[in-house]
Amino acid sequence: MSLYPQNYRTLRPHWLRRIAFASLGVVLLYWPFALLTRALLWATGTPLLPDAHRICMRMPIQWLAQPWMYGTMIQQPLYLGSVLVLPAIALFVGPLFCGWLCPAGGITEYLSRLVPTRFQIDLSGKVNPVPLRYGFTGGMMIASFVGANVCCSFCNFTYTQNLISSIFGDFTGIAYWASFMIAGFVLWFFVLGLFTRGGRGWCNFLCPAGALQGLSHSLGRWLRIGRSVQIDQSLCRNCKTCVSTCPTWAISNKEGQTQINVHGCNVCMDCAKGCEHQAIAYKANKREPTHVETTEPVHA
């Protein structure tokens, strides 16, 4: 039983950097800090108190299927974060928010490293999370048309805010959770978080904000604009270290070739930092690729 990947010592400084960025995400977006949210509320003259809900990452995605809500999104620019700002960033540099800043994804990933792997579900290479995540996002977008509610009732950003609030002495959110929130929390934090290899099961399967950014990132790769994580096959020794390191199960090794599923990559750079052969790098998409990438299901 190994508690950490074999290249733990190599990755430790990198993980500490990522944890620092995820903490910055808390400071920027979550009560009681929410510095970015406060600045945007002040700039837009919005008379609301700051917490994770003010820059909602889910409702605007649902509204994409509701054209009559476009005016609201334009009038209240805080709603443009998940449907415009983050996808625009992802188009050029990848889903950096997911891999580096998102506390909701980071908290389960980092805590999952403390759980022995023998207690964890390993779905890497067994299930391709990408179509499931796109399917879930589609379902969330049309849910309100069939009298269902997903975006607010199933929100890991809320769970994270409630956890952070409780650390600062406000237990109201947790004490008053509804059944669907309790179920969602267990799924996010335990089943798909701590007890799933990589700790990013929720991100991989059920995050619409991540899905939108993954789609945008793949578009940038297809258009050969911006940057992405790429593998130099001439340097790759097929050691599969990157496959076991990737928290989003986006890397596979098939028939002697290591591949990155650009839809699932969140540009966390764990693979690049952990590669002893320097075969993986974050490079401009303009060059003719010396790597192989795939949008096909990942199978190790």
Place this chain on the structure above:
Amino acid sequence: MKRMGTYSLAIFGFAFAIGFGLWAQSLFTVSELMHFSVNFPSEGRAEAMSCCNVGGPWARDYGDDWSDYPEGGLLAYGEEGALVVDLGQQGFLKRTLQPNFISISSHWLRNVGTQPYRVRLEMDMCDLEMDWLTFERDWDQASQTTTRYIEAGDTYNMDWFFKLLPAQRNQTVICEGELRIIDADTSTLLTDLPVKIVNSAVN
């Protein structure tokens, strides 16, 4: 085969979202974390005029004939009537883990009149232990009054959290209360909404 697997996963994700959403909505509308909207003023008609339903203005399809928010006394969203929280219809997890922590929430106390109002809110709920919470910045809890004027067409948010005693829970009708929205400047009642907490599981 690979393509079939991909489509199957996508359909599974889609169905999971819809299924979970329907389950959540079935609890949202009857017993847990109930969201509702209230329009004010009702032009002197102090009668039930709001709804208990999840969603909000974004869930409403305006339709071709929609031109503006309706006059006071009409619904902007949902069904007319009192807000009824039925503890007997709580989900298994809520009933097992937090059965006596009840919350209701209105993101949409909406001014459907033609002039701005600064309002005072009164939640008369049988002396149940209760907390107020809002994400509005302009709120004075001591006087339960908004410290800004709510413009015509604008909305205001307020959540209420009730903590029941076990003995209170074991009643068919736990409380028949009322939310009152009052013009803070003139003390005129703008509208009210009956709020009932019942437990249909008690024989």
